[in-house]
Amino acid sequence: MKQLFQFEFKKYFKKKTTWIAVLTSIFFISSLYFLNYSVAEDIQRGNLSFAKNSINISQQVLKELELQKIEAEKNDDIEKITDYKLAIQDSQQSISKRNKWIANYAQGNWQDIYEANINHLQFMFKSSKGTNTFNYAIEKQYISLFTARATLEELLLLKKNKAEPFIQNTIYTPFLFTIYDQFTGSALEYWEKDTMRYGTTGSLFLYQIIQYYYIPVLILLGCFIFGNNISSEMNNKKRGLHFYYTLPIKRKSLFITxxxxxxxxxxxxxxxMLLIPLLCSYFTKGIGNFDYPVLVYEGSEPNPFGSEYNxxxxIKDQFHFITLKNYFGQVLLLTAVLTFFLYSFYYISSLLLKSLSITTSFVxxxxxxxxxxxxxxxxxxxYVNIHSVLxxxxxxxxxxxxxxxSTGVMLTFALGCTLLFTGYKLFIKTYH
Incomplete structure (x- = not known):
């Protein structure tokens, strides 16, 4: 059995197509990481440029206020003088805060930025007290209190864990995208652009792409490369499987191998392929902090009058955060059993369909x-949507x-075993 395994592995890695597929995959994900990193840097530069432009505008406004104050002093208009003094003071404070933000953002001093964002959100919560809405709207469409609560908690954990954040296309509060917001039209476009996140460290980029079905695509690609070792050897051109039939090898051992x-x-x-982004990150900002907080929804109670009323x-729905290392641990566990299930499904499909392209498309x-x-x-x-499940x-x-x-692990493992047994029976019946 051991020699059979060694022989099969040697066959895989002697194939040029295997190396081409693997190296192409490595090149693609490496390019994707560096492209994402480049986009994140462009956004950072854009944020700094926008902040500097806002200071220039504020300084022009400040000059206008000072001139109007001088004019009011000439006219001995005490009321206007007082108003202009307050406006000038507010403008100077705003410019000072923005200059401080620019310095912190350029230097990556995230702790001070977190503190400012936390204070701002807490102030907005106080101003929204007694209402069912949060005092932040896009085109008169308010963000949900759930999103505001989750964002504040995320910022508190980021500050506590001293973790580097995602880069977002905003110089204001970096709100967290959640399923509780109901924006429509151009407000939705603005919100999606504002909350779109780009990871610069290896761990954050990996977390980012897992949300976009990265792992299921990898599994199907792996099945495409390695999952046709029986059907491909029994086609009309090369009946390589017949070689084994000339040897004293049991069909069961052959199938298992x-x-x-x-x-x-x-x-x-x-x-x-999951390690590639982490390796690429050594050429940029490194792997990053695995204590980054990951939002986990706790959901709502089903309506007792029927699902149509859910x-x-x-306001009441709860949530909690887990660390990125905890999240990755769960991802690896679900990935392993999902790979087992999808590979078993692919394998039995390849035995039936006997065509690499048709099997891959079908699965x-x-x-x-x-x-x-x-x-x-x-x-x-x-459970193919790993991120949404976890x-x-x-x-x-x-x-x-x-x-x-837990349900996903048990179900996919049980079905994987069932498909494996069915595939074995099909192999014994078909390839004799």
Missing amino acids: KYFSGFLSTLVFVLL SLNP GIIAFIGMKSFSSPYNPFT TGETATLVFNPSINL
Whole structure:
């Protein structure tokens, strides 16, 4: 058995197509990291430029106020003199704060910036006290109290953990994007642009791309590279599987060797691609702080009168934060069992369809439809959206707390085992 495994692994890594696929993947994700880093730097420069321009405008306003104050003094208008003095004082304080922000932002002194943002948010909460809205709106559309509460808690944890933040396209409060806001039209476009986040450290970039189905794509790519070792050897051009039939090898041992050599290669490939952003970050800002806070939704209680009456409550709904290292640990666990399930599904599909491109397209389409059609604790494709499951987003949106890590691990592992056994039976029946 050991020699069979060694032989299979050697076959994989002697193939030029394997190396081309792996190296192309490494090049792509490395390029994506450096492109993202470049965009983040451009946004930082843009924020600094915008802040400096706002100071220039404020200084012009200050000059106008000083001239008007002089004019009022000539006319002995005591009331206007007092008003202009207060306006000048406010303008000077505003310029001083903005200059301090520019210095801190340029030097990466995030602690002072966090402190200023925290104080500003706490002041806004006080001004919103007694109302059901938060005193911040875009085109007369208010952000939810949930978003404001989560943003404040995130800033407090960032300050406490001394973590570097994501870069956002704003010089004001860096609000956290949540599922509780209901913006429409141009306000939605502005909000999405304002809350779009770019990670400059390796850990933040990895966290960023995991939210965009990075891992499921890697798994399918790994299946494409390593998951056709039986079907491809039984095509019309090269019946390589017949070589094994001339040897005293049991069909069971052959299947186990073929299956697990491909599965382990796929899993190693996925883990390698997860490490690439961390390795690339050594050429920029480093890996970063693994104590970065990750928002986890706790959801709303289902309405006792029926699911059609379910609604999110931005005032009462709770949340908590976990550290990035805790989040990554959960990601790795769910990734391992999801790889097992999807690889098993891919493997049995390849035995039936016997075409690499058709199998990959079929599995990809089924996974996408299964993920988008309905969210349920018993739909294995629900767990393809790893980030939404681990942060409680999916469970919150469908009012079903059973959609969680433990359910996902048990379900995908059980189905993976079932597909593995079915694949073995199919192999024994088909390839004899």
